[in-house]
Amino acid sequence: MSMRSRFYVLAAEALDDDERVAVVSAEIGVAELPRHPRHFNVGIREQLMIGIAAGLALEGMRPVAHSYTPFLVERPYEQVKLDFVHQGLGAVLVSTGASYDAARAGRTHQAPEDVAVMSALPGWTIHVPG
Numbered sequence: 001m002s003m004r005s006r007f008y009v010l011a012a013e014a015l016d017d018d019e020r021v022a023v024v025s026a027e028i029g030v031a032e033l034p035r036h037p038r039h040f041n042v043g044i045r046e047q048l049m050i051g052i053a054a055g056l057a058l059e060g061m062r063p064v065a066h067s068y069t070p071f072l073v074e075r076p077y078e079q080v081k082l083d084f085v086h087q088g089l090g091a092v093l094v095s096t097g098a099s100y101d102a103a104r105a106g107r108t109h110q111a112p113e114d115v116a117v118m119s120a121l122p123g124w125t126i127h128v129p130g
Contacts, residue, residue: 003129004096007029007066007094008029008032008033011033011094012033012034012036014064015036018062020062021038021061021063021064022038022053022056022062022063023036023039023040023063023064024042024049024053024056024063024064024065024066025039025040025041025049025065025066026042026044026045026046026067027043027044028066029066038061044071046071046075046076047075047078047079049065049067049072050065050076050079050080050084051079051083053065053084053091054079054083054087054091057084057089057090057091058089062091063092064092064093065091066093066094068095068096068097068105069095069096069099069101069102069109069110070097070111072093072094073111073114073117074111074113074114085121085123088123095111097109097111098111099112099114
């Protein structure tokens with residue numbers, strides 16, 4: 001089972017087991033995650049994905065935001081910084097295709113500086129499996 005497939009299994013379990021968990025995705029994993037009232041697919045609006053996740057965190061939820069790495073790290077970086085870091089909020093950001101992992105998808109789906117960019121955020125922890 002791939003890490004991505006395993007994430008969908010664990011996310012579905014977390015949604016069922018913890019009413020505080022909410023998954024916000026940007027047009028990824030829609031078919032893999034079962035329909036759930038706390039799974040919000042915002043389409044290809046990555047900044048909105050982060051804004052919704054931060055709003056959920058403000059309300060005491062435990063948001064999990066999920067997308068391809070460049071659309072989770074680079075495109076909405078300002079929202080991560082302002083909506084989460086500057087407000088002292090937390091979330092779990094789960095990406096797929098980190099660094100050059102999505103070679104077949106082309107440069108639009110690659111983010112070789114993903115870890116460096118997120119490392120600039122104070123108080124955040126980065127996990128790189130593998």
